Amino acid sequence: MAFDGLMTHAVVAELNTTLADGKITKIQQPYPNEVILTLRANRKTYPLLLSAHPSYARVQITRVPYANPATPPNFAMSLRKYLDGSILEKIEQVESDRILRFTFKSRNELGDLQQLCLIVELMGRHSNVILVNQETNKILDLIRHVSLSQNRYRFLMPGADYVNPPAASGVNGFTADLTDLDWLSYYNLPETEQPHWLQTQFQGMGRESAIELQHRLLDHDHYLTIVQDFFKQYNQATPTLTIGPKKSWFTVAAYQTLVGEQTQLPTLSELLDQYYLHKAQRDRVQQQGGALIHFIRNEIQKDEKKLKKLQQTLKTADSADDYRIKGEILTTYLRQVERGMTEITLDNYYADNQPIKITLSNQLTPSKNAQKYFSKYQKLRNSVAYVNDQMAKTEAELQYFNTIMAQIEIAAPKDLVDIKEELQAEGYLKTKKSGAKKQKRYKISEPEIFYASDGTRIFVGKNNYQNDQLTLKKAKKTDIWLHVKNIPGSHVIIDASNPSETTLEEASKLAAYFSKARLSASVPVDYIQVKRIRKPNGAKPGFVIYEGQQTLYSTPDEALVQKLRQKPSQA
Structure with missing residues (x-):
């Protein structure tokens, strides 16, 4: 569902209750289009996310961790200059549109009180x-x-006058007199056109909301009450996440027209965190890891081309015996060969004296031509061992980079630091010169923790460094280790020696989800005790071997993954 004007109305109501008279204690801009204002209100700290992302524009309190750039962007510095320490007086919505106004009270450089307004326009690519x-x-x-x-229409630059965006069409459904609308014309329209009519009549109504209201308006006799109740639900939200087979939606209440598993959350902000966690994270990873992704893709392409050439060389080496045979036949019939010939046909005594045509160099003597064939034969024979060795190394490197790429696909922005550090340690990326100063020892980030239905902890590594540390150092020898079979993916550890079948199944779904097979069904997942895991000498980070494993078949389930992120109340 889009963050429409109706959702904005509900979020404003929630934020006003939570952040009233809050004081700004920290201002950060972790991403180009997003700002985090940390407010202290009611003896609690709330990170308020203001996002102008072209696809995920929204306003909410967020608990999702984020990493700040080393140098604060200019906009963050401006906000710190004017808003640091200021008091939030009120949050307003412009009519029923996707525009929020945060009014702050602060003191200027002379100590005089001033009112500043932070306006958030949630308008797609114009946010x-x-x-x-x-x-x-x-x-x-x-x-x-x-x-x-x-x-x-608008000049949006520092120093310019602020001009409101063009007003949205329609009436404010929360304040308008609903009897003024031409409901007769609505019911005379074809069903396919009714949602559009509702969107044109009500300001800020998104497509999904219009379809839901249309469904409820099937009761012709009580249409005014239905519409009034529809808008009232935005003042008393029951935040609902609906996860369908191919798509998910966030709504202020349970929508009857959305098909999927529905979960209610305590607040709208928690709902938005759940919904945007993966979507926004993917986008942030693409933004922050763009150069890293480009490098890995180039390395994969280079290895694929190299492997293709090596395979062709090996195929050519298979014909080495042809050169030996031609050399021996030339040597046997050397008297029949005359200098200046470019080719000769002789009997091949290796094939029942069938004639064989042999190409010659007219610049070489007959014996030199024979020696040339022997030299080619020996060169190809000697190359086989080298080519096989190079093919093994190239295939291993290709597998390594494919594993790294799979890890980036499931990574959070903070995990990119580990991946970059690993590539530097392996010699694939150059490290920055630190001069005479001794470089600090790198600290590996922590794996993510999930909780099974019975409260058992399940750890998931998101990159090779985390996987190694989790499996080889942190896990107990009796813990259960899981990994998708023969596919790049995360190491998963169940913090128990004898987990229940349900816990084992849930952990296997996590292993399948955090792998390259997350979009597949019935993914094979191996599981075994940690004590039977070994790391070969000289193996790259994240690579282990094992035997005696058992295998489960699991289908990744995003709804379950979100559920397992929450610690059960009984745990």
Whole structure:
């Protein structure tokens, strides 16, 4: 579901209750389009996410960890200058549109009180976060600068007057008199056109909301009550996450028109964290790890080309005996060969004296031509061992890079640091020169912890360093280790020597989900005690061997993964 005007209304109500009179204690900009304002309210700390992402624009309290850039962006510095230590007075929504206004009270450099407004416009690729001086209506700074050449309607630059976006069409469903709408025309429309009519009549209504309201309006006799109740639910939210076979949705209440497993969460912010966790994370990984992904893809392509050439060389080496035979036949019939010949046909006594045509160099003597064939034969014979060795190394390296790429696909932004450090340690990436200073020892990030239905902890490594540390150092010898069979994926550890069948099944689903086979069904997952895992000498990070394993077949389940992230109340 899109973060429409109706969802914005519900989020504003929740944030006003939670953040009233909150004080800003920290301002960070971990990503280009997103700002985190940490507020202290009601003796609690709340990280408030303001996102102007073109696909995932939203406002919420977030508990998802994030990493900050080494150098704060300019917009973050501006916010710190004007808003650090300020008090949040109120949060308002403009009509029923996707625009929020955060009003702050602070003191300027002279110590005088001033009112500043942080405006968040949630409008797809036009989303923005804009800091405005309330008294002068001047823009102090904004997360995305927009010139007149990009937008003729509004000039969005520091120092310009703030101009509201074009007003959305329709009435505010939370305040309007619903009897003023032409409901007769609605019921006269074909069913396929009714959702669009609702969207044009009600400001800020998204497609899914319109379809849901259409479904409830099948009762013609009580349509006004139905519409009133529909809008009332946004004032008393029951946040619901619906996960279908191919798509998931977040809604303020359980929608009857959405098919899938529905889970209610305590707050809208927790709902949005659950929904956007994977989607936004994938985008952040692509942004932050762009150069790393490009490097690995190039290495995979180079190894694939090298392997193809080596296979061709090996195929050529299979014909080495042809050169030996031709050399021996030339030597046997050397008197019949005359200098200056370019070819000769002789009897092949290795094939019942069938004639064989042999190419010659007219610049060489007959004996030199024979020696040339023997030399080619010997060169190809000697190359076989070298080519086989190179093929083994190239195949291992290709498997390694495919494993790294699979890990990036399941990585969180913080995991990219581990992956980059590993590639530097393996000599694939150059390390920055540290001069005379001794480089600090790198600290590996922690694996993610999940909780089985019975409360048993399940650890999941997200990269090779985490996998090695988890399996070879942290896990007890009696713990159960899981990994997808013959496919790149995470090491999974069940913190128990004799887990229940349910826990084993849940852990196998985690192993299947955090692997290259996460979109497949019936994925084979091996499991075995940690004490039977061995790491060969000189093996690359994350590579282990084992024998005596048992195998389960599991289908990855995203809804279950989200559920297992929450610690059971009885645990």
